[in-house]
Amino acid sequence: MSLATLTKPWAAFSYGFLDASAKRELRRKMLKAIAVPGCQMPYASREVPMARGWGTGGLQVTLTLLKPTSRVKVIDQGADDSVNAASIRKFLHRVSGATETWDTLDATIIQSRHRVPEERLRDDQILVLQVPNPEPLRPVEPNMSTARQMHADADYGRLWLVLYEQIVRSGRVMQGAAYPSLVNGRHVMTPSPIPRWDVPKLNMARHLTFLSAGREKRLYAVPPFTRVEPLAFSDVPYKVEDHGNLTCSRSGVTGFFMNEIPQEDGSAVHELSDSHLGIKAIRRAEGEAAPIGATWYQNGEFRA
Amino acid sequence: MTATQLHAQLPPQLMTTPPLLTVSGVNRRFGDVVALHDVSARVYPGEVLGIVGESGSGKSTLLRMMNLEDTPDSGDYRLALPGVTGNLFELDRFARRMLCARHIGIVYQNPHLGLLMKNSSSGNVAERLLIAGERSFATLRSKARVALEASEFPLARMDAPPIELSGGMQQRVQLAKAIALEPALLLLDEPTTGLDVSVQALVLDTLKRLQRDRAITMVIVSHDLGVIRTMADRVMVMRRGRVVEEGLADQIFQDPQHEYTQALVHAKL
Ligand SMILES: Nc1ncnc2c1ncn2[C@@H]1O[C@H](COP(=O)(O)OP(=O)(O)OP(=O)(O)O)[C@@H](O)[C@H]1O
Ligand SMILES: [Mg+2]
Numbered sequence: 001m002s003l004a005t006l007t008k009p010w011a012a013f014s015y016g017f018l019d020a021s022a023k024r025e026l027r028r029k030m031l032k033a034i035a036v037p038g039c040q041m042p043y044a045s046r047e048v049p050m051a052r053g054w055g056t057g058g059l060q061v062t063l064t065l066l067k068p069t070s071r072v073k074v075i076d077q078g079a080d081d082s083v084n085a086a087s088i089r090k091f092l093h094r095v096s097g098a099t100e101t102w103d104t105l106d107a108t109i110i111q112s113r114h115r116v117p118e119e120r121l122r123d124d125q126i127l128v129l130q131v132p133n134p135e136p137l138r139p140v141e142p143n144m145s146t147a148r149q150m151h152a153d154a155d156y157g158r159l160w161l162v163l164y165e166q167i168v169r170s171g172r173v174m175q176g177a178a179y180p181s182l183v184n185g186r187h188v189m190t191p192s193p194i195p196r197w198d199v200p201k202l203n204m205a206r207h208l209t210f211l212s213a214g215r216e217k218r219l220y221a222v223p224p225f226t227r228v229e230p231l232a233f234s235d236v237p238y239k240v241e242d243h244g245n246l247t248c249s250r251s252g253v254t255g256f257f258m259n260e261i262p263q264e265d266g267s268a269v270h271e272l273s274d275s276h277l278g279i280k281a282i283r284r285a286e287g288e289a290a291p292i293g294a295t296w297y298q299n300g301e302f303r304a
Numbered sequence: 305m306t307a308t309q310l311h312a313q314l315p316p317q318l319m320t321t322p323p324l325l326t327v328s329g330v331n332r333r334f335g336d337v338v339a340l341h342d343v344s345a346r347v348y349p350g351e352v353l354g355i356v357g358e359s360g361s362g363k364s365t366l367l368r369m370m371n372l373e374d375t376p377d378s379g380d381y382r383l384a385l386p387g388v389t390g391n392l393f394e395l396d397r398f399a400r401r402m403l404c405a406r407h408i409g410i411v412y413q414n415p416h417l418g419l420l421m422k423n424s425s426s427g428n429v430a431e432r433l434l435i436a437g438e439r440s441f442a443t444l445r446s447k448a449r450v451a452l453e454a455s456e457f458p459l460a461r462m463d464a465p466p467i468e469l470s471g472g473m474q475q476r477v478q479l480a481k482a483i484a485l486e487p488a489l490l491l492l493d494e495p496t497t498g499l500d501v502s503v504q505a506l507v508l509d510t511l512k513r514l515q516r517d518r519a520i521t522m523v524i525v526s527h528d529l530g531v532i533r534t535m536a537d538r539v540m541v542m543r544r545g546r547v548v549e550e551g552l553a554d555q556i557f558q559d560p561q562h563e564y565t566q567a568l569v570h571a572k573l
Contacts, residue, residue: 153398157435165427233441
């Protein structure tokens with residue numbers, strides 16, 4: 001007996017890594033998710049060459065959407081060049097032949113974890129967000145079947161109560177990332193760990209957004225031109241992070257979401273969180289042609 | 305004797321208004337235990353119906369039915385309220401929840417059943433308003449304050465979690481929550497059992513005052529005849545899932561007919 005008799009004969013991977021039946025199932029669930037905006041659809045999460053919790057949910061959706069003419073951008077914490085983003089992008093290219101890109105304007109599919117790009121997305125672009133905890137009701141209802149019943153009844157009083165308690169205790173809403181938001185006036189979703197700054201970008205957007213959690217095996221969607229309203233009391237307006245007048249220390253750009261970089265002397269400087277927008281701004285300042293698209297925020301103010 | 309016959313035996317009624325609440329022919333079994341057998345009851349607007357009976361006689365089960373938390377094996381339940389029609393036991397879960405939130409308030413013997421112990425007291429009251437769709441923080445705040453004040457809760461502690469409060473105060477939070485939406489019907493399941501006598505008297509005072517001021521229709525369950533005597537206009541005596549006697553409070557206490565009621569009243573006196 002030789003090793004060759006024990007192993008399967010060599011065969012190429014399926015196009016896009018996932019086998020055809022996996023992709024068919026995912027596509028069906030993605031269509032369902034579009035049909036009922038914000039409603040979580042359970043799916044059979046497959047093995048991908050990456051550990052659960054590192055974006056396997058987003059990866060499976062992206063793999064299902066890819067075609068050889070796709071141009072794919074992957075962002076991790078706003079950066080295209082982090083190890084995680086670079087490896088996912090390279091993997092996507094290898095299994096599909098899709099072109100890798102860093103430029104938001106150039107991409108057809110954008111997979112991201114913490115950020116929605118600052119440049120406005122178009123109707124020919126799809127945003128895929130990796131979600132660690134898809135269930136907005138988890139903090140108030142640990143029993144998942146009860147939580148599903150609450151979604152069915154649109155019973156969101158307890159989520160509102162959380163906001164009430166935060167205002168009573170601290171004078172303001174403390175919820176930072178993953179801010180619960182009502183989709184299409186019906187289902188409350190948790191919009192992945194994107195900051196509050198990015199939630200308004202999903203409201204009535206031209207692009208399609210998928211949100212997918214690999215470990216929890218659930219995906220949901222925000223179709224184009226769908227209302228996404230962060231839960232907020234009528235007399236306590238929703239506030240985004242106070243980044244409107246911070247300036248990026250590298251590109252000199254003002255009015256966008258920034259990362260804080262602590263310095264040795266105890267102070268801190270800021271850096272544009274959308275790294276490729278920063279790169280384009282620097283190139284432009286140096287006289288190169290680097291087109292920057294229209295942005296959702298202008299001078300730190302959101303423009304609908 | 306069936307409950308229908310009981311109704312026929314009642315003295316001529318002065319009330320010409322139809323009953324607010326009508327349950328009829330309710331049966332409920334848990335395995336071999338007959339928790340309710342052909343139970344019927346009516347409560348007229350503004351009236352307080354007291355339900356007494358020994359432990360296990362089905363009082364709480366009946367109250368849970370009235371709060372639509374449980375469905376009977378058979379039976380009919382009607383509330384004479386605008387926009388509310390048909391047998392309420394046949395409503396789906398969603399319609400039940402909306403009906404309960406809007407028209408029925410309940411206070412449980414065990415505050416753990418009725419309150420979120422780690423949220424603030426005012427938040428517990430506010431949750432009711434949130435379910436009904438209130439979205440202004442200032443309004444939530446002021447309505448919670450009004451409800452807590454009406455149930456004579458010390459406002460200085462309105463943001464303390466119930467878990468840090470005394471039993472009497474917890475019952476007041478439950479009460480505030482129950483009346484926050486000004487329900488047509490208030491259900492009270494042993495609201496003062498487990499409180500010490502002086503606190504019990506204070507809570508009963510609050511209930512009496514609320515009843516007087518707002519003319520809320522109430523159903524109060526207790527195995528304490530003293531409580532029933534203080535609160536109720538009419539009394540229903542239950543035993544082993546059946547109604548054994550029903551009548552005006554004075555009549556039941558002065559001239560009980562059924563031997564079980566006689567024993568009960570005499571044991572008390
Ligand atoms: N969920 C349940 N499952 C099984 N049996 C139940 C259930 N609820 C009530 N029972 C039974 O039904 C009967 C009536 O119970 P219920 O709680 O209504 O009595 P009660 O009159 O409120 O008594 P107490 O004064 O002790 O509160 C009891 O024999 C009880 O064991
Ligand atoms: Mg009981």
